[in-house]
Amino acid sequence: RPTFPSSLLLQAFRLLEGNPQLDYSAFLSALPESFGFLPGELNKLVDDVDWWLSKIAPKARFLDGVEAVRKNFPELDKGIVAQEMRESVDVGIYEGILDFGAARAHPIVRPKMSMSSSRLECLASCPFKYFLNFVLGIKKPDELEYDPGRWLDAWRRGELIHEIFCEFMKELVKKEERVEPQKHRAIIQKKGEEIISRYKEKIPPPSEGIFEKEKDEVMETLDVFLAAESKQAENVVPLLFEVIF
Incomplete structure (x- = not known):
């Protein structure tokens, strides 16, 4: 979720610029590039986060740690390989061809196929989403938000x-x-x-x-x-x- 500076800072910015009409977009555009502190010496490290930052960003230059990750974490390496193959123009083991006719997916050809107003809306607004959800049966997991004062939304x-x-x-x-x-x-x-x-x-x-x-x-x-x-x-x-x- 995007975050914004306090309204107090916006008010200070308006006073400094002498323009009460300035908004957050003008405020953010006027801010300089963000900087952070990276300790360069071991005796200046505060915690394990500082230690890792000192290792991956010596001399204020971030290193590419992909090869180290691939070498030490085989499962992540498999995921990187899959991503690279999916982004390639070549068809590989992570792509496939679905062989089925209209009788499986067409609501008119297949009379017993369940339809509802929400499904028709989905089909009209995004056919690909309809294909994933109601033909292949692929749906994203439900996002549960914990509320200490309520069980079901x-x-x-x-x-x-x-x-x-x-x-x-x-x-x-x-x-x-x-x-x-x-x-x-x-x-x-x-x-x-x-x-x-x-x-x-x-x-x-x-x-x-x-x-x-x-x-x-x-x-x-x-x-x-x-x-x-x-x-x-x-x-x-x-x-x-x-x-x-």
């Missing part, structure tokens, strides 16, 4: 609740039953317990107290869902279910 909580609703309704459709709060409360609560436990294993909560609080809120949401679904017209029968987020 809004998106993940919505995903969890959506999954409980979906699994519960699929079960009712198989049984050809309509939603009855008194009859089905125990079923949806059990389904909720199972799915919440799976999420707890994947995303450890910051504390047991916060976990129980958010779990109770999810369970209350399930009761609201049952009450709302029970008011549906008698001739309304769930048929298709949205793809999970």
Whole structure:
């Protein structure tokens, strides 16, 4: 994340220049090139960082340590080789040719292929991203941000609740039953317990107290869902279910 100097420094810069309209871009442009301290003698080293800096940058000139890294760390060397081959125009062991027809990737040719509004948006905005995500099944790992006062963020909580609703309704459709709060409360609560436990294993909560609080809120949401679904017209029968987020 980019950082900027304190607003106090910006104000001082405006006073020095006599121009109250100057912004951060003008301030940063006026700053000289950054300099750092590299100790040149062993008796002036403060910690191990200074020692390493003195070794890789003697006489204020940084050395190329790639060869030393490749020699001492075989796994990193393999990564460097892979990067070099990927950047080359020649096809090597890190490239390949995918041999499959439209029946695997085309939503029209393959009628049973799941589609959603978000997938269509992805296909329209970036076909290559769609190809990676939904054809090859390659997705970047989720970035989890630790919050000491919260277990699930809004998106993940919505995903969890959506999954409980979906699994519960699929079960009712198989049984050809309509939603009855008194009859089905125990079923949806059990389904909720199972799915919440799976999420707890994947995303450890910051504390047991916060976990129980958010779990109770999810369970209350399930009761609201049952009450709302029970008011549906008698001739309304769930048929298709949205793809999970």
